[in-house]
Structures are given as structure tokens and as C-alpha cells.
Amino acid sequence: MNNIHKLFASHRGQRSPLVGVVAGSGLVTSGALDAGADLLFALNSGFYRSQGSGSFAAFLPYGNANDQTEDLLREHLLPRRGRMPVIAGLLVNDPTHSLEERLARLRQLGVEGVVNWPTVGFIDGHFRGALEAAGLGTEAEIGMLHRAKAMGFATFGFAVVGDGSASRFATAGVDAMIMGLGLTHEVHDVQERRDHIQHSCTLLNAMLEEVHQTGHAPVCLAFGGPITTPEDLEQLLAHSAIDGFAGGSVFERLPFQSAIVSLVRRFKSLLLRAGDVVHPAGFGPLVGVSDQMLELYRRVERVAPFDVSVYIQGESGSGKELVATQIHRLSLRRHRAFVTVNCGAIPDSLFESELFGHEKGAFTGAHRRRLGKFELAHGGTLFLDEVADLSPHGQVALLRAIQQREITPVGGERPKSVDVRILAASNRPLSQLIDEGEFRADLYYRLNGVTIELPPLRSRLKDIPFLAEHILGRLSVQFKRMVLSLSSDFYAKIIEHDWPGNVRELEHVLTQSIMLEDGPILDGKHFEPVSRRSNEARPLRDNDLDLDPLAARRRALRRAMQQAGGNKSRAAELLGVTRRTLYAWLRESSPEVDPSQKS
Ligand SMILES: Nc1ncnc2c1ncn2[C@@H]1O[C@H](COP(=O)(O)OP(=O)(O)OP(=O)(O)O)[C@@H](O)[C@H]1O
Numbered sequence: 001m002n003n004i005h006k007l008f009a010s011h012r013g014q015r016s017p018l019v020g021v022v023a024g025s026g027l028v029t030s031g032a033l034d035a036g037a038d039l040l041f042a043l044n045s046g047f048y049r050s051q052g053s054g055s056f057a058a059f060l061p062y063g064n065a066n067d068q069t070e071d072l073l074r075e076h077l078l079p080r081r082g083r084m085p086v087i088a089g090l091l092v093n094d095p096t097h098s099l100e101e102r103l104a105r106l107r108q109l110g111v112e113g114v115v116n117w118p119t120v121g122f123i124d125g126h127f128r129g130a131l132e133a134a135g136l137g138t139e140a141e142i143g144m145l146h147r148a149k150a151m152g153f154a155t156f157g158f159a160v161v162g163d164g165s166a167s168r169f170a171t172a173g174v175d176a177m178i179m180g181l182g183l184t185h186e187v188h189d190v191q192e193r194r195d196h197i198q199h200s201c202t203l204l205n206a207m208l209e210e211v212h213q214t215g216h217a218p219v220c221l222a223f224g225g226p227i228t229t230p231e232d233l234e235q236l237l238a239h240s241a242i243d244g245f246a247g248g249s250v251f252e253r254l255p256f257q258s259a260i261v262s263l264v265r266r267f268k269s270l271l272l273r274a275g276d277v278v279h280p281a282g283f284g285p286l287v288g289v290s291d292q293m294l295e296l297y298r299r300v301e302r303v304a305p306f307d308v309s310v311y312i313q314g315e316s317g318s319g320k321e322l323v324a325t326q327i328h329r330l331s332l333r334r335h336r337a338f339v340t341v342n343c344g345a346i347p348d349s350l351f352e353s354e355l356f357g358h359e360k361g362a363f364t365g366a367h368r369r370r371l372g373k374f375e376l377a378h379g380g381t382l383f384l385d386e387v388a389d390l391s392p393h394g395q396v397a398l399l400r401a402i403q404q405r406e407i408t409p410v411g412g413e414r415p416k417s418v419d420v421r422i423l424a425a426s427n428r429p430l431s432q433l434i435d436e437g438e439f440r441a442d443l444y445y446r447l448n449g450v451t452i453e454l455p456p457l458r459s460r461l462k463d464i465p466f467l468a469e470h471i472l473g474r475l476s477v478q479f480k481r482m483v484l485s486l487s488s489d490f491y492a493k494i495i496e497h498d499w500p501g502n503v504r505e506l507e508h509v510l511t512q513s514i515m516l517e518d519g520p521i522l523d524g525k526h527f528e529p530v531s532r533r534s535n536e537a538r539p540l541r542d543n544d545l546d547l548d549p550l551a552a553r554r555r556a557l558r559r560a561m562q563q564a565g566g567n568k569s570r571a572a573e574l575l576g577v578t579r580r581t582l583y584a585w586l587r588e589s590s591p592e593v594d595p596s597q598k599s
Contacts, residue, residue: 018244089117121160181225304330314454317504336380344389362411490524
């Protein structure tokens, strides 16, 4: 009894289906192992897929199919199979080696099961008749499986729908039947898709009946056909008594598909963030309605059109870069470049080259002329982020460039004049650094034509619901989830927290919650507030926020039903709740949301 026989014996009476993966690469094998697949199939169709061609060629039961399968096993599947039992395809009419030789080699490799693949079942008409008459058809495959069984392999009969071979393999006493439903194909039309699956159920049930009539009870797996999602298989399992499913391209395609889906989503969410997004409760990309923010908007609006340098001071994550972008957008330079320099990230030795560029051959590795940030920003705005991190050397070089309005590229001979507006930001107060001798006062005065101070988030709690709504809107696109609100418990914790990381930290906390929680209302179970404030009076009254969870839920429901066009299944999906929960909510919130709408 090998591992496959043991698996089949222990599977009787189990409720979950057996799942076999036809792998064409090591990547898919590792994925199948990690996901807990029951069986790993080495069929030469996988070899074709890994070469970038369709598996159609593998349906020709001739040529060097057995060599291809052995290569696939040795190079890709066996090194990564873990403890998954492997079943190898064996072409019965092998023109190069005897079946005994092939089987002995497979056994040596550690293969535990054999299936007739590529099978003559893929051929029909006169040619098939001729093959059968010449003893090269199904009978030969049955003979091969008999020999394999005698050598201790588990045997799998691959039967093609409608050629009557299912009963012949079953009668021959194979351990498992693989019931081929045709090539894997994805159908997007919902109705057509359902028709295909129903048709597959009919075909499967006919084959199962054929097998049943023989009095044998092999394990029966559906293979390929229109099954491309777990939901498709669920339908098949609901309507036919199969034990599981095996497939190839359906699993191989998914890693790419999910990568594409997630990339497209991320691109989409980036587009939503960028550009001239105007938030009704804010100013350009800045969200917030607190008095401090309104004051800040006024200041930004005033200074933006003048060509003065602006120094933006604020804690980390409080929105300094957003303020800088907004100043640029409202300035006369808005159609020219906005270039950011993260001063803390440039090693001292590269400072001049980064900011002023270098000529070809200026130093080893300078293969071509490179423009520095000043030249890139010419005519536009240069944003010096984390300016407090500049070394003394960097401070001197920067001061000179600003004073003289010209730069000399490394290795260059003549200075070039540049016209840039300088915006600078720091989360450590520069005035304090000057007192400590860390920052040059003359540079500070050059940078600080006007100061704009960003208030920390903990001092403007009133902005939080607006910021949260804004961030959730972005996250629901990114995660394709309809999250509409925070529970009152979550808000209470948010208000208690000190937010040392400001808005960026709020973004992280909400992102974490959306990943860890289901449903449209986030509870923040995983978030523990940290507060250095004592029991001093809260700067916010409860009625400043929408803390009514029922109202929040109703709003969520209304929007989901609207978005789903009244379709309750879709609305439940959008909200991440079951249909039963959706019905309960609909009853609870009627008559606001009409539960009689179509489902
Ligand atoms: N008022 C705001 N409205 C909307 N989003 C904001 C606001 N303030 C900050 N953010 C968001 O918070 C994040 C951090 O903002 P930003 O990078 O501008 O902060 P910063 O002060 O420059 O941070 P650091 O000091 O770390 O460079 C960004 O994703 C930004 O979009």
C-alpha cells in the first residue's frame, strides 16, 4: 500500500474534496504544497505550458511525451514536492523505451501513481478505430495500468467523456478515475458559464453511472473543463458524486491573475489620490476642518503666489509634503516641475552630485552627464524635505547655491544660473537646532521667508472623522472592500490615542484594520491606544463625531444596496457579510432601505 492508497482509504467519509494539481513548474509545485494539495500530477501538458505554449500539443499521444514528463519531474516537480504524492503520465505507445523500463525509472524517482496520459482517448473517428483494431488503443492503456499496479503503483484511468472508456477502466480495477471534461476555458457570461457547468454535471453523472454499473468503486476526480473558480467546483460537487478535482492551467494562471489584479488595483488607487483631488472638507489634497487647519489653508493661499521661500514645520506624518504640493499648485510655477529632495537620504559624498549634477567622466562611474535636482527643478519648485538632516558640508553647499542662484555641476567648469523656488520642511524645529549649533542661522533665514506650522493630529481631533472617511475611501478601492465607517468603540480609542505618527499613523492603523476585520464597520479590535494625556478633559465632545453605530450601519447598507443596484447577494458581498446578516440589517433598518427589492 503506497501513500496514494493510504490517502484514498483515509479519504472515504471525508467531506472536503481531494484536490490534484497538474504542475508545469517548480513555482506551481511549491504553491500546491503550501496550499495543501492532496496530489501532484506530472503530465507533459505542464511541460508545454511552462514553455509558453498551450497544452493542446500534449493531447497528441505520440512522440517523446514520456521524456518530457521525466524531465519535468526531475528538474521541476520532484525537488519541490515535499510530501505530496506524485502521479506521472505515461504514454502507452512509447516508440523509444519499453514500458517496464519507463515504470522502473518512475519508481526509482519516487513516483507513486501512474495515469494513461497522453491518452488515445483524445483521438476519435476512423483513426481511433484503426488504433483500437491494431491493439494500440484503450486496451493497451489498461494493460499498461495492470503492469503498473503489479509494480505497486496506484493506478489512475484517464477517461474522456463519451467514448465508453470509463466502464472499461473501472472494470480493470483502477484505483482512481480521472474524468476529463475537456480543455480548461473561462467563460465570462454568467448564464453561459452556468450552462457549461450544468452540462459538465450531466456528463459526469453519466460517467459515474457507467462506473457504478461495473460494481467497482474507484475514487473519481473531475478534470479540467469549465471549472475555473472554487464556486464552479462547488456547483459540481453539489450536483454530482465526485470525490474531487484535478486541474492544471486553472491553478497556474492564478498567480499571475492575482498579481495583475492587485497591481491594477494599486494603480487605480494611486490615480485616485493624485491630481487635483478636491475634498469637500479640505483644501486641495489636504483634509481637515479644524480651526487650525482652516488657518493653515488661509496662510497657504496667501503665500503661494509669491516667489518667497517657505519653511514648513510639523511633526512626522502631519502632512508637510502635502502642504508643499499645494503651495506649488497654487503658485505661478504650477505648470513647471515640482522636485523633492529627501535631504536625510543623501550621503555626504554624493550631495553635490545629487543636487548640482555631474559632467560625464567627473568621477569613476560617471558614464554620462547627469542633471542635478536644481536643474531638474529649473523654473519650478524645489522641495527640501527633512532639511534638518543636512550635514554641515551640505548646508554650506546649499547656502551658496541659494545665495548665488547658480550651481556648478561636479566636474564642470562654468556655473549655471538656476531659477527655483525653495520650499523646505523639517519635523525638528530649526530654531532649536540653531541654538544647539546644529544648523546654520544664515541658511535658516534663506529658507524661512515665511513659516507654516502644521498642527499635530492630537491637537485637532475634529479632523479625524473626515480624515478617516477620506482614507477609508481610498482603502476600499485598494482592497476592493466596501468599508464605510468606524464603530463608536474604535472612534473612542482613536480619540484617546496620542498619534505620534500623525496622519500617516492613522493610515497605518486603518489599513491594518481593513486587512484584519470583515464587514463594513471597522471595530479596531487590534488597535491599542497609547495616551500620555492624563484624565484631562477631552478636547472633543461626543456629538462632534458620528458615534451612532446603527446610523453608520444604515448608511453602509443604503450605499451598498444602491451600488449593487438592489441585488442583495451583491450588496452582502460588498459589505463582507452573509446574506442572512444582510437580511437582518435590512429588517432592522426598514423602511429606510426597502427589503422588497429584487435579490
Ligand atoms: N491633512 C491631510 N489630509 C489628507 N491626508 C493627509 C493629511 N496630512 C497627511 N496626510 C497623509 O499622511 C501621509 C503623510 O503625509 P506627508 O508625507 O505629507 O507627511 P510629512 O509631514 O511630510 O511626513 P515626514 O515628516 O515623515 O516626511 C500621506 O500619505 C498624506 O497623504
